[in-house]
Amino acid sequence: MPKIRIDNQEYEVPEGANLLESCLSAGLDLPYFCWHPAMGSVGACRQCAVVQYQNEEDTRGRIVMGCMTPVTEGAIFSLTGDKASGFRQAVIESLMLNHPHDCAVCAEGGECHLQDMTVMVGHRDRRYRGLKKTHRNQYLGPLVHHEMNRCITCYRCTRYYRDYAGGTDLAAMASHDHVFFGRHDEGTLQSEFAGNLVEVCPTGVFTDKTLVGQYTRKWDLQSAPSVCVGCAVGCNTVPGERYGKVKRVHNRFNAEVNGYFLCDRGRYGSGYVNSDTRLPYPGMRGAEGRFTALNHHDALAEFERLTVGRRVAGIGSPRASVEANFLLRSLVGSDSFAPGVSEQEQPSLQRATALMRSTPARVPSLADIESADAILVLGDDVTHTAPRVALALRQSVRNRAYELAADMKLQPWQDAAIRNLAQEQRSPLVSVTPGSTRLDDVAERTLHLAPGEIAEFAFAVAAALSGGDSAGNPEAAAVAQMLRDARRPLIIAGTSLCEEALLDGAAAVAGALVSREADGTRAPMLSLVVPEANSLGQALLCGDDAPDLATLTARAEAGEIETLIVLENDLYRRGTGEEIDRLLDAVTTVIVLDGMDSATCSRADLVLPAASAIESEGTVVSMEGRAQRYYPVFVPGDERHSSLYWLLCCLKAADHKHFVDINHVDEVIAACASAVPALAGIVDAAPGGSYRSHGVRIPRQPHRYSGRTAMRANISVHEPKQPQDEESPLAYSMEGLNRDEPGSLLPFVWSPGWNSNQSLHKFQDEVGGALSGGTAGARLIEAAGPTTVPEAATPSSIDAATLELIPRPAIFGSDELSARSAGVRDLMPDAYLELSVADAKTLGVEAGDGVVLGGSDTAFEVRIDPSLRRGCVAYAPGLNGCIGLVPRSGVSLSMAPDWKRRDADLIARDGQEGSLS
């Protein structure tokens, strides 16, 4: 570690770092704009200027940019000298020439990096008296608000959007003081990661549009550490609340998971918490069929009456916490507890779980995924099934560039130089899917095959790797060679196609790579994408023998079930309408615990309103097997309670022997960990409720939280007592210290002088590194026990004559909760079916025509995807109209009678927008 001198003080700094990073890591405040810990340096803004001296004798020194200056042994710098600080002040003053003085009405105000830096350099008085340059703003879609006058031309936005996230529809336009960052013409930003612009832009140019309409300043938001429940990646988030409404969601840094970025489903997918379809009160259906609202005491009494002493079965949910599922399973007994996924999904989910637990390869974290140097994607379009993984893969393919850079002794933060050096050279990514994917622009090769064929292809690759016969498949042989040449090969597959053999194939490839590892230099990885936030936790809880929905239906029809309890699950999304009707018809009583009204609620006798993940505490297990805890951001309103509360009360009323002495969330977690060995590690996901930071609970409110005594004055002038948090180590308070706690308990980032999210580095030992208090979450699946590798499996049969329904999930629409959030809902397409060119021709249909599925009368718009494998009919699960479609079923299609085409021009433009360049 080189030693350098800054303003006569010696510092030991990390080898290969730049001076700006080193200063920040050392706790020195050096202003900057264009540098970003995840995107490196380009030296564009000139804000991080310092003076560097040649040697002891040099008294003049020269100005250098901190972010572009590597630290070397013995280097001498000055941050505070007049020359450096005068220069930095001048830079801000020049940026301010065109910057409006509109902080008071700017959505960035109070968490603006430009404000912070302006104060930091001490620039106070504006001397410029001329006109300011003004721009016209653009409509950029429902998620991101554009206010171009505030731009300081740091170029972070295009560097993030294009270079980092692979977007193509945002660019820097024009030159000198006309520079404009936006689209060629108005329209929705096409990247699924556009929302990160809100956090990346250091000014108020790009702000959160869903926040702007119901604005609250950062210092007035109450927040808590949370976990996104949009998919199985488990990104860490910080939702902010005011007046009982979720106002916005920010990224919560986790070095091993989401790093600095979320996807737009995650950032904008929490609006459902404010939705008017939320259930406020328990409801009991009377004899005349209508619901009567109950208070929670009466509701509990009904819950007990309908449960205790009856033959009860339960259906859990992969979107509910481990704890709630565990309690329901305890209440009804494991034989009568179904995990709550579709019949088609359940075997795939179980298979994926078993493979993750038995593979000799590493099940990678997102950070591991970013380190991969050869990638084989099998089946999933990950941008739509596990979005943040796709953003990570866009970084993995850059490892080739970093290798080239290392050969030339370029430090990895030399962003512009490295991009220039590598140009289009990338680490190889091969994508084998039914049709084109959003990652095709960085793929070396794409193959479009039916699900069963993908499985066969995977086994051919595995065979080629084991030195065997790749069944005369030269493509497979080439992929095998690519993986063999890599040091950190990664195989990704997913359950979205409901094809178990495909998962086996992926594991076989990963296994073959491990067994070929002679010199120990290769570290193969196997990542299996599961669909929902707690799918994996649910599979670990239920094991392989859990009944599926069909089994429960059969038992109900045999009269074995009187009361069915459904936990946070809309069953009509888990099977066909007839199947679910049969199940619900066959039981006497249906009890539903859920947050929002749903088709299943409409069939219930008793409905208990459940708190959302943002209003409760619980654990979910991500697709890498990481157990992560989320905490309530605010106390749920009306008579809502967490499912955990409702179920625990019922268990206690039933005098369940294991639960008489259990009162606290921590005790439920401990009970679950000891009852289910696969989940033993969940205790370590976060500290227990007794944890104190500096002797007190961690505050959810910043110390500037204002108006606490006034904000309910329209309801009552009496100030209510602050709610007490009896369960978690957090407090609904401004008192306490938000410092040094474990990463799993970080409620927000703020540090004196650093009001924006850039203050994060004050919570890291080393800028960009793990949080000082430790990385959140505990991995439950580490290579342990005996490992196995699947032998060839038989893929589900491919009948060339029929068309097969293929799920192709959509980031905006396939997830139930986010689809009910403003913003995401606006981006949800109408239901459609995608056909290959050949199949469309056979059927005599064109894009924009309407078709009906044999046997039903819902009409779908036809889209033609030239990349789609013949025989596949793709649909996006979850879209209105697609609910109840059976994945992988054979279908026949016919022209829809009375179909009215949409405007031809609209269709043409949609098609054009959707395809990348």
Place this chain on the structure above:
Amino acid sequence: MTELIPALSDSEIAAIDAEIAHVPYRSAVAIDALKIVQAHRGWVSDESLRAIARHLEMSAEELDGVATFYNLIFRQPVGDRVILLCNSVTCWIKGCDKVQAAITENLGIGLGETTADNAFTLLPVTCLGACDRAPVMMVGDDLHQDLDPAEIEKALSGEPNRD
């Protein structure tokens, strides 16, 4: 799924393709392609820009970033001949203001404007590299040096001249 009007002519496409033959990536000819279309049409409309972008397999944003960076790629219609009047240091010292006033008096247009008959557009430019003969301007492709405001008409006459 394409624009309803074919925005590039066959000869434009042929000229662009000839450039593409010399480079590793299609997008590398972005500037040449813009110049080719501008030579054919006088300027680059939004439709033309999108058509070029498609032909080069770039997004419209990527190409527009290039097009708008250069002030000699015209993204708005210009007159038959563009007057590029230098207003950089040397020409300023040598009286480009008076030249500009003379043009305005003569044609009735200020900087950034086009005459009603669409014959001329007047634009400022920063140094034409002929400082030794300042003040200077270009009219179409012709350089006019040692300008005398009194004789500006002479410089403005002469045939439209494009290649």
